[in-house]
Structure formats: C-alpha cells, structure tokens
Amino acid sequence: MSSLNVGVLGFGTVGSGVVRILDEHKSKISQITGYDIKVTKVLVRDLTKTRRYEDVDVAVTDNANDVIGDPSISIIVEVMGTIDIAYDYVLKSLRAGKHVVTANKDLIALHGDHLITVARENNCDLFYEASVAGGIPILRTIVNGLASDHLKKVMGIVNGTTNFMLTKMTSEGLSYETALKQAQELGFAESDPTNDVDGIDAARKMVILTRLSFGMNVSLDDVSTTGIRQLTVDEIKLADQLGYTIKLLGIAEEHNGAVDVCVTPTLLPKTHPLSGVHNENNAVFVLGEAAGETMYYGPGAGELPTASSVVSDIITVAKNTKLGTNGNAFSSYVHETNKLADKDCLAKYFVRLKMTDETGTFLKMTQRFTEQKIGFSRILQLPESNEQATVVIITHETSRENLHLALETLKNESGIVVNSHYRVED
Structure with a gap:
C-alpha cells in the first residue's frame, strides 16, 4: 500500500x-x-x-x-x-x-x-x-449534506467557555466572576478570557460559517459583537420568569440576498433545542427552505x-x-456579499429598564417606543425600594434601527435608565 x-x-x-x-x-x-x-x-x-x-x-x-x-x-x-x-x-x-x-x-x-x-x-x-x-462536522454538513438547500439562518453556541459560564450562572446562580474563575480552574478559559467573554472567538467562527452557508465573504468588522461580560444573574432570573434561557449565540441570517451576522446574548424559549445545550458543549441550528430546522450537537473542543x-x-x-482531484476549495459556492441594513434586521428584544415609580414615567417610556412603532408582547414590573422599579419588556418584532432609536430617546428622559437589551429568538 x-x-x-x-x-x-x-x-x-x-x-x-x-x-x-x-x-x-x-x-x-x-x-x-x-x-x-x-x-x-x-x-x-x-x-x-x-x-x-x-x-x-x-x-x-x-x-x-x-x-x-x-x-x-x-x-x-x-x-x-x-x-x-x-x-x-x-x-x-x-x-x-x-x-x-x-x-x-x-x-x-x-x-x-x-x-x-x-x-x-x-x-x-x-x-x-x-x-x-x-468535533461537530458542521462545515462539511453545510457544504455537502445541505448543498442543495437554500439556507436562511445559521445560529449556534460556538464558544464552549461562555456556554459553560452561562450554564453555571443559570443552574447554580453563580456570579459572572465566580463562573469565570471556575472555567479558568477547569481549563475552559484562558488567564486572559477576552476573546471568549467578549464574543471575539464566536465572531471569528461566524465569519467562517457565513462564508460557507451563504457564499458571502464577510469580515470580522461585519459581525456585530456583544459578549457576556455585562450579563448579570438578575437578568438570567428575569428571563427565566418569562420562560426563556439566555445563551451567547452567533447568528447569521439571509434576507433578499443580503446577510446579517451577529454574536449576542440571546433569549431562547426553554423548549428551543439550543436551550438544552449545557456546559462546554457546542451546537449549531440550521434553517433551510427544503430541510427545515436541523441541529448539530457535540463537544466544541478537546x-x-x-x-x-x-x-x-x-x-x-x-x-x-x-x-487526482486536489486543488478544489472547501466550498465553491460564491454569492455577492451584501450586508443587511439595520432597518431590515427584524427581531424581538428583551429590554431591561430602571424607572422612578411615579405617575407619568411609565407613560413616557411607552410613548418613546410607540413613536418607533414598537409594540410589547410581555411586560414585567418589579417594585424596588427608594421608589424605584425594574421594568422588563419583550417587544414584538421590530427593526434593529427602530429599537436603537427608541433606546436613544429614552436616555434623555428623566427617571428612566436603560440597563440592557438582548435579542429574543422564538
């Protein structure tokens, strides 16, 4: 031989x-x-x-x-x-x-x-x-197994370190700092965890997934990236009350020949397959016009x-x-690279605000959202001491542009502080 x-x-x-x-x-x-x-x-x-x-x-x-x-x-x-x-x-x-x-x-x-x-x-x-x-053969699955399909969305848990940390924060109530320390002790996180916790590692993987899934040569600068550094246990508990789990997802989706790519903490219904991916494991969820929804799960490192x-x-x-067929690329599929405009990037959002618990403040908040044609599907109000209240909103589907405009106007309102906002996937 x-x-x-x-x-x-x-x-x-x-x-x-x-x-x-x-x-x-x-x-x-x-x-x-x-x-x-x-x-x-x-x-x-x-x-x-x-x-x-x-x-x-x-x-x-x-x-x-x-x-x-x-x-x-x-x-x-x-x-x-x-x-x-x-x-x-x-x-x-x-x-x-x-x-x-x-x-x-x-x-x-x-x-x-x-x-x-x-x-x-x-x-x-x-x-x-x-x-x-x-260890998940996701690239070859996309290139070969799903070659005949028109893929619409690829999203997944592609960083084991942050998934381990979020699992501990969710299941054991550990703080971000404690979860990170545990991840470092077990060898899941580096002494400098920046690439993991700030979403950089996931963003680089999404560049690769996007190129193979949609044929578009996106760069790292094209990936809107938010990590988990600011995520709190309180927000995880609030999401849980509303029936969601928070995961750091990489998401690439195509609409009318243009693609949007992001890495962001995302609320998933507890029934979603990605919600059940725990610890350092990875999973990639693919939506195709022909195959529908498929998911690929396994160890992301080791x-x-x-x-x-x-x-x-x-x-x-x-x-x-x-x-005698050497010299071919991993994938020969190439599509003109078009980036989806913020006005066309549609999603639901989780918004957490701290508000003065007095007459008129809630009305001002709803008016700012209404001005951008944003409706609410869920509202949770939790009174606190010192005449303050935490208000959590799950919006109806809206554009990223309109959401950012609403949040910017809220920053100018007295008695209202925007603590955080995250994407919601159903």
Missing part, C-alpha cells in the same frame, strides 16, 4: 490527538483511503519537554523548515493556535505544493480568502473542519473530538489524492 506522510505543526492537545487517532485507527483509515497514512515529523517549541505518545515513531524538531521543506511529506497539519506565524507556515506549505489541514479559526477567519486563492494556484487542498465547533475533525480532513485529502 502506498504511503502518505503527514507533518504536524504543533504538538499540544490537538496535535497529539491527531498522532494518536492516526496510529490507533490505522487499519480503518487505510481501508477507506487506500493509503498508509502516518505522521513522520512534528514541530515543537521545546525539544526537552516530555510528551504523550512518545512511543509512536515520529521525528520531533523545533525547526519548521524540517517539516515544511521535507519532500516526503504531502500533508501539513497546522494546530499551533497562533495567527501570524501560522499564516507564514501555511503560506510556505501551500507554495511548496503541500496540502494543508488546520484547526485555526483565527487564521481562516482573518486570512482564509487569500489562503484559498494560494491553495488553488498550487493545486493544493486546504481544509479546516475543526476550526468551528471542534483533544480527541477536535483531532477527529482534523483526521477527517486528512482522509478527504487522501481521497482527493487517490482520485
């Missing part, structure tokens, strides 16, 4: 998982691909460090050129987790005629369009299934789930090599 050699850039959690799966599932993979696929070289930072799977026959080096420049290696797996250095290595690999598999969502979100062009120019494959939702997606991409490269 012919051999197909793999070089791995990075020997951390995912890199070691790739080596393990290729070694332990060798017989099955050989039957599927017709190749004896094995990792022959791995790039590491520290040659003296003790590593798992050292008994596997793999050469270790701290020089990237030893891997990229090795003519016997056909496939490069990039699992380093950086951006600039990884970009340089992936470019060099593609220009050297090597196929690339990466789990690096930051790299693909920021530089994917250029890397795809370089891959095509050099007749190379470039796959990145593991860059979104870890050694073997993510490595499994990486190895699946390696298998696809091997199959393409056997058939």
Whole structure:
C-alpha cells in the first residue's frame, strides 16, 4: 500500500490527538483511503519537554523548515493556535505544493480568502473542519449534506467557555466572576478570557460559517459583537420568569440576498433545542427552505473530538489524492456579499429598564417606543425600594434601527435608565 506522510505543526492537545487517532485507527483509515497514512515529523517549541505518545515513531524538531521543506511529506497539519506565524507556515506549505489541514479559526477567519486563492494556484487542498465547533462536522454538513438547500439562518453556541459560564450562572446562580474563575480552574478559559467573554472567538467562527452557508465573504468588522461580560444573574432570573434561557449565540441570517451576522446574548424559549445545550458543549441550528430546522450537537473542543475533525480532513485529502482531484476549495459556492441594513434586521428584544415609580414615567417610556412603532408582547414590573422599579419588556418584532432609536430617546428622559437589551429568538 502506498504511503502518505503527514507533518504536524504543533504538538499540544490537538496535535497529539491527531498522532494518536492516526496510529490507533490505522487499519480503518487505510481501508477507506487506500493509503498508509502516518505522521513522520512534528514541530515543537521545546525539544526537552516530555510528551504523550512518545512511543509512536515520529521525528520531533523545533525547526519548521524540517517539516515544511521535507519532500516526503504531502500533508501539513497546522494546530499551533497562533495567527501570524501560522499564516507564514501555511503560506510556505501551500507554495511548496503541500496540502494543508488546520484547526485555526483565527487564521481562516482573518486570512482564509487569500489562503484559498494560494491553495488553488498550487493545486493544493486546504481544509479546516475543526476550526468551528471542534468535533461537530458542521462545515462539511453545510457544504455537502445541505448543498442543495437554500439556507436562511445559521445560529449556534460556538464558544464552549461562555456556554459553560452561562450554564453555571443559570443552574447554580453563580456570579459572572465566580463562573469565570471556575472555567479558568477547569481549563475552559484562558488567564486572559477576552476573546471568549467578549464574543471575539464566536465572531471569528461566524465569519467562517457565513462564508460557507451563504457564499458571502464577510469580515470580522461585519459581525456585530456583544459578549457576556455585562450579563448579570438578575437578568438570567428575569428571563427565566418569562420562560426563556439566555445563551451567547452567533447568528447569521439571509434576507433578499443580503446577510446579517451577529454574536449576542440571546433569549431562547426553554423548549428551543439550543436551550438544552449545557456546559462546554457546542451546537449549531440550521434553517433551510427544503430541510427545515436541523441541529448539530457535540463537544466544541478537546483533544480527541477536535483531532477527529482534523483526521477527517486528512482522509478527504487522501481521497482527493487517490482520485487526482486536489486543488478544489472547501466550498465553491460564491454569492455577492451584501450586508443587511439595520432597518431590515427584524427581531424581538428583551429590554431591561430602571424607572422612578411615579405617575407619568411609565407613560413616557411607552410613548418613546410607540413613536418607533414598537409594540410589547410581555411586560414585567418589579417594585424596588427608594421608589424605584425594574421594568422588563419583550417587544414584538421590530427593526434593529427602530429599537436603537427608541433606546436613544429614552436616555434623555428623566427617571428612566436603560440597563440592557438582548435579542429574543422564538
């Protein structure tokens, strides 16, 4: 049987998982691909460090050129987790005629369009299934399984750290700070959690999902992003009283040939499938004209789930090599990129206000919303001390533009303070 050699850039959690799966599932993979696929070289930072799977026959080096420049290696797996250095290595690999598999969502979100062009120019494959939702094969499902459908909306829990934190805040009443500390202690959150809690990580994944779902080359700047840093346990309890669960969702939806992409805390009915996704798990909910509603659920990170997606991409490269069909992009679907205007972005909203509990204040609040043609489906008023009251509103469907106009006018009203507003999905 012919051999197909793999070089791995990075020997951390995912890199070691790739080596393990290729070694332990060798017989099955050989039957599927017709190749004896094995990792022959791995790039590491520290040659003296003790590593798992050292008994596997793999050469270790701290020089990237030893891997990229090795003519016997056909496939490069990039699992380093950086951006600039990884970009340089992936470019060099593609220009050297090597196929690339990466789990690096930051790299693909920021530089994917250029890397795809370089891959095509050099007749190379470039796959990145593991860059979104870890072990869930969502990208290939969208590209292949739902290829015949016209997708209308893709939304999901695509960041395990924030989902773990929100699960703890919801089920145990933990504060944001306590939930974050617990996530850090368990290794779900970094010492600097900014990318997770501010929604940046989720936004980068939504860039990738949007490109594959709608063929539109959106950038990170096109994604309206709000994280969970300001979300309070009180707001979670208020949502619960109204029959909702709060999740940090990435949402991409198409309307009349234009797309809107956002990452935002979102209220979901407790009966919604995404409401039941707990802890560090991920899930992606897809709405298509033909298939209707489908959801894909599983671990969003971890050694073997993510490595499994990486190895699946390696298998696809091997199959393409056997058939002589290398050089095709992950998806060939391209649509003119149009961004949906705020006046056309329709949704329901949860609005939390603090108001002076006196005659006329409630009337002023309703007038400001009425001026923007915003109606209410639910109102919850909770009296507090010092003649103050918390008022929570669930609006009828309205445009993002009208909501922002109403909230801006409320800021000028005495006795009314807008605490927060979040999207509501039914």
